[in-house]
Amino acid sequence: MPGILLITPPxxxxxxxxxATTQLCGFLRKEGLECYQSDLSIELVNKVLTKQxxxxxxxxxxxxxxxxxxKIMLQxxxxxxxxxxxVVRFLSGKDDSLAARFSDTAFWPVTKxxxxxxxxxxxxxxxxxxxxxxxxxxxxxxxxxxxxxxxIDPNFELIRYAEKLCLHLPExxxxxxxxxxxxxxxxxxxxxxFSAKVAELKPDYVGFSVPFPGNLYxxxxxxxxxxxxxxxxxxxxxxxxxxxxxRQITDxxxxxxxxxxxxxxxxxxxxxxxxxxxxxxxxxxxxxxQLVREDFDSKENIRFAETGTPDYDGLVQNNYIHLxxxxxxxxxxxxxxxxxxxxxxxxxxxxxxxxCDGSLDYIARYEISPATLLVDRMxxxxxxxxxxxxxxxxxxxxxxxxxxxxxxxxxxxxxVSYWTNIRFEKSFNTELCYLLAKSGCIAVSGGVEVASPRIxxxxxxxxxxxxxxxxLKNLTEAGIMTHAYLMYGFPTETAQETIESLDVVRSxxxxxxxxxxxxxxxxxxxxxxxxxxxxxxxxxxLQDKPNAxxxxxxxxxxxxxxxxxxxxxxxxxxxxxxxxGTGFDVDVKKWFK
Numbered sequence: 301m302p303g304i305l306l307i308t309p310p311x312x313x314x315x316x317x318x319x320a321t322t323q324l325c326g327f328l329r330k331e332g333l334e335c336y337q338s339d340l341s342i343e344l345v346n347k348v349l350t351k352q353x354x355x356x357x358x359x360x361x362x363x364x365x366x367x368x369x370x371k372i373m374l375q376x377x378x379x380x381x382x383x384x385x386x387v388v389r390f391l392s393g394k395d396d397s398l399a400a401r402f403s404d405t406a407f408w409p410v411t412k413x414x415x416x417x418x419x420x421x422x423x424x425x426x427x428x429x430x431x432x433x434x435x436x437x438x439x440x441x442x443x444x445x446x447x448x449x450x451x452i453d454p455n456f457e458l459i460r461y462a463e464k465l466c467l468h469l470p471e472x473x474x475x476x477x478x479x480x481x482x483x484x485x486x487x488x489x490x491x492x493x494f495s496a497k498v499a500e501l502k503p504d505y506v507g508f509s510v511p512f513p514g515n516l517y518x519x520x521x522x523x524x525x526x527x528x529x530x531x532x533x534x535x536x537x538x539x540x541x542x543x544x545x546x547r548q549i550t551d552x553x554x555x556x557x558x559x560x561x562x563x564x565x566x567x568x569x570x571x572x573x574x575x576x577x578x579x580x581x582x583x584x585x586x587x588x589x590q591l592v593r594e595d596f597d598s599k600e601n602i603r604f605a606e607t608g609t610p611d612y613d614g615l616v617q618n619n620y621i622h623l624x625x626x627x628x629x630x631x632x633x634x635x636x637x638x639x640x641x642x643x644x645x646x647x648x649x650x651x652x653x654x655x656c657d658g659s660l661d662y663i664a665r666y667e668i669s670p671a672t673l674l675v676d677r678m679x680x681x682x683x684x685x686x687x688x689x690x691x692x693x694x695x696x697x698x699x700x701x702x703x704x705x706x707x708x709x710x711x712x713x714x715x716v717s718y719w720t721n722i723r724f725e726k727s728f729n730t731e732l733c734y735l736l737a738k739s740g741c742i743a744v745s746g747g748v749e750v751a752s753p754r755i756x757x758x759x760x761x762x763x764x765x766x767x768x769x770x771x772l773k774n775l776t777e778a779g780i781m782t783h784a785y786l787m788y789g790f791p792t793e794t795a796q797e798t799i800e801s802l803d804v805v806r807s808x809x810x811x812x813x814x815x816x817x818x819x820x821x822x823x824x825x826x827x828x829x830x831x832x833x834x835x836x837x838x839x840x841x842l843q844d845k846p847n848a849x850x851x852x853x854x855x856x857x858x859x860x861x862x863x864x865x866x867x868x869x870x871x872x873x874x875x876x877x878x879x880x881g882t883g884f885d886v887d888v889k890k891w892f893k
Contacts (some may be wrong), residue, residue, distance in 0.1 A: 302504035302574055303334030304536075305497065309460050309508055309518040310341045310490060313634065315622045316521070317342070317615045319641035319693055320509040320539055320566070326611035327567045327602065332522065333574050336501050337614045338730040340494060340518070346619050347489045349388050354381045354444065358405055360485060369411045370447055376409040380444065387437050391621040402454045403434035415627075431624055434636065438623040452585045453484045455517065466513035469545075470847035472553045479524055479557075486702055487521055494522045495529070503533060507570065508558075510539040512862060523557040536573060538562040542825065544657060546583075551848035555585035565646075567602045569579050604646040604667035609677040612640075612685050628879045630743055630781040630816035639691035640681045644674055644705060648695035650723055654759040655749070655790065656839060657827035663695055671704035675712060682716075692720035696746070699727035705737035719743035723761075724768040724784075733778035743781035748817075750787050751804035752797040758837065759790065760829075765804055772813035783816040784808070788871055790822045791830065791839035791858040798867050804872055809878035819871045821864055824854045867892065 306321040321337040328335040347353060358377045373380065389395040390402060401407055405414050420432055442850075445458045455478075469475060483491065496504070506526060508519040523535050535558040543563045546554075554561075562569035563581040572579050579594035586592050623635040647666035651658050658664055682688050697720045699777070709716060717740045722728070724746045748768055749761055756764065763771075772782050786805065788798050808814035824830050826846075830837045831854050842855040870892040877883030 301338065302508050303327070303478050303501070304505040304570070304574060305501050305503035306335065306337040306507045306509065307494075307519070307522065308330055308337075308339045308341050309510065309515045309522060310344045311457065311518070312339075312341045312476070312511065313459055314345055315635050315637060316639045316641065316691070317612070317618065317620075317622050318509070318511060319610065320511060322610035322612055322615065322641070323643075324507075324509075324566050324570060324606065325613065326608040328570065328574070329611055330608040331571055333571065336503065337611075338497050339615050339618055340490065340497075340522070341515075342618050342620055344486070344490050345621070346388070347493060348448070348486065349384055349441065349444070349621075351381050351385050352565070353383050353489065356445070356485070357448060357452065366451070367374045369443075370451065372409060373443060373447055379409055383440070384444070387440055388619070388621060391434065391437055391441070391623065392619045393622070394619075396430065399430045400431040402437055405436065408436060408440065408872045414439065422752075431632075431636075434622060434624040435627060436604075438625050441621075441623065448486070455484065455485045456486050457514070466516040468853065469513075469850040472551045472849045475520070476553060479520055480515065483521075490518060490521065491525050494525065497791040498530060498533070504576065505534045505536060507536040507566075509537065509566075510537060512541055513545075515539070516541060520554075520557050527557060534559045534573075536560045536562060536570065537570070538566045540662075543660065543662065544825070545850040547631060548826070548846040549583065549849060550591065550846075552585045552589065552591050554849075555591075560584050563596070565601055565607075567607055568600060569598075585840075592802070599661075599665075601665070604643075605669040605673060610640075610642050611682045612681065616685055626879070628816050630783050631879065633691075633743055633781075637689060638685075638687050639689050640678075640685055640687055641691050641693050642677060642681065644692050644694050644697050644701050644720070644831040645669070649698040649701075650696060650762055650875070652760045652762065653747075653749075654829040655787070655822060657825055658829065659827045659832065668698075668701055671701070671708040674705055675708045675714070678709075679714070679717065687824045688714075688716045690716060690718040692718060694720055696721055699725070699732060700726055701742075702736060703732055706735045706741070709739040714740075716740040717742050718779075719745070719781075722746045723763065724748060724771040725763055726767045726770065728771045728774055730774050730777070733774040733780060737778040737780050741780055743782040743783065744775060745785065748784040748786055748805070748808075750790055750793060750797070751801040752793070755790055755793055755801075757798060760791075769808060769811075769813065772808055773811070776813050776815075781815045782813065783818070784814055785877075786817055786819045786871070787822050788819055788867060789862070789864045791824075791834070791837045791856070792860055793862070795861045795862045795867065798862065798871070799888055799892065800889065805875065806878060806884060806888060810884040814878075817875050819868065819875060821868060824856045826851050826854060 308318050308321055312318045319337045325335045325337045390398040448456045508521050510516050526533050537558050542561055561583040569581050580598045582594045584592055620638050624632045644666045648663045649666050651663055719742055724745045751765055775782050834841055839856045839858045874891040
């Protein structure tokens with residue numbers, strides 16, 4: 301039976317592994333198939349953040365017309381090269397004794413204004429030196445990443461690679477031009493790692509999971525190398541980016557680099573490819589150069605209860621690093637701490653939001669598993685990884701599933717911590733929130749979206765401002781931190797409604813019911829009700845036909861259009877202040893001056 305190597309290409313978060321390959325590996329091994337996995341993302345970062353690589357970075361920089369910040373870094377190049385290995389050891393939890401040294405602001409070269417000592421004391425207290433040190437080390441790491449981006453490789457970012465290039469790709473040509481260029485310094489390091497992995501494991505197939513635009517370039521760079529040096533290896537690509545953006549693809553140039561695109565949940569399509577059985581939800585290019593969509597609209601899937609336990613083999617030894625960019629404790633969960641990732645249920649139990657990609661399988665098909673099975677999986681994962689913290693990556697974990705999960709955790713007397721995404725609905729009453737907290741729930745995130753009664757009704761969110769507030773109050777009083785996703789620029793939304801939304805958010809923070817929040821600009825997507833039926837929401841498409849390569853966000857027009865850049869700045873500035881406990885007495889209109 302052929303074997304497959306599953307790759308998470310650079311770059312994703314640095315503190316824990318992305319869940320796609322662990323889920324696929326667990327299923328394929330359960331089916332008796334040979335499967336390996338590699339988190340090339342963290343492996344690349346660990347190779348970049350070494351004394352040898354940082355010395356090389358400084359040697360590649362041309363010292364002319366550099367901003368003051370980078371001139372200071374060059375003047376302190378010995379400090380950076382001699383400190384980087386210690387910083388990485390500390391951030392990966394291998395040398396906590398460095399906390400006292402790294403928490404002292406006087407230790408660091410001043411390339412930009414560091415937080416004031418009183419601000420650090422407010423955030424971390426006088427004894428919280430460990431997190432304070434992580435916070436200052438994060439600035440150090442970001443300085444190096446920005447130096448790389450601005451001087452030797454414009455595609456480099458800490459948690460994405462060439463995202464700006466791949467974010468909107470109606471045609472494949474711009475990406476292909478980039479792939480025809482000579483390898484950058486970062487490319488070279490990545491391919492050294494990838495080639496060693498291929499030489500060691502000798503797979504028959506390589507599968508790239510591409511969750512975001514910022515993973516596409518790196519995946520294709522690796523695929524390009526495979527085509528040249530191992531043409532016998534078949535290449536499969538899937539993941540969130542493929543499933544959302546490439547469903548309507550007509551440009552076949554990507555198949556110069558890969559053999560198959562697979563869509564939606566990858567378990568069944570991958571198993572069919574590896575077993576040489578009838579393909580499902582797969583696109584390939586035939587010998588005549590035509591794109592073949594094999595059983596593309598099939599609803600056949602592996603039942604969620606039968607997909608198996610995520611398998612972390614091959615990832616446990618990875619040197620994940622933990623960063624604290626913002627001092628807000630809720631916000632740090634995404635970048636600090638190694639979390640086991642798994643799903644409690646497949647899809648979304650609500651699935652009606654107008655802005656969401658509800659027509660796609662990963663949201664539309666809702667399936668649950670018994671709580672006993674879920675907690676069995678948790679115990680297996682804890683035994684394998686040695687980590688008892690979980691991030692449940694559901695679209696929205698239902699109150700019913702969470703209740704049964706909490707009861708089973710308490711029944712087994714497990715000591716775990718977990719956080720997940722929910723809907724801020726009235727079912728999260730005082731009693732349920734208390735039960736969740738007792739079982740180990742430390743935080744939740746959820747969409748308040750547009751805190752305007754008219755827009756909330758229009759987007760069919762199924763909550764009201766009052767019910768969201770009550771839910772947030774119950775959660776925080778139980779000791780569970782809360783994060784809200786917020787949206788601006790929805791069709792027909794007025795400037796006044798945007799300002800009123802901010803006032804609602806201000807009140808949630810001021811009451812202590814909300815700990816963290818993030819505003820994103822509304823995007824009309826191909827697979828959402830607003831994208832499918834724009835006229836119902838007061839909008840009109842500005843594009844007549846699909847793009848040849850990627851299709852996701854749709855340009856549109858609407859009445860009451862507002863200056864989104866202007867309002868976005870005000871919303872983010874106000875919310876940043878709220879997260880830091882200030883600005884509650886400022887009239888919300890003043891943030892938009």
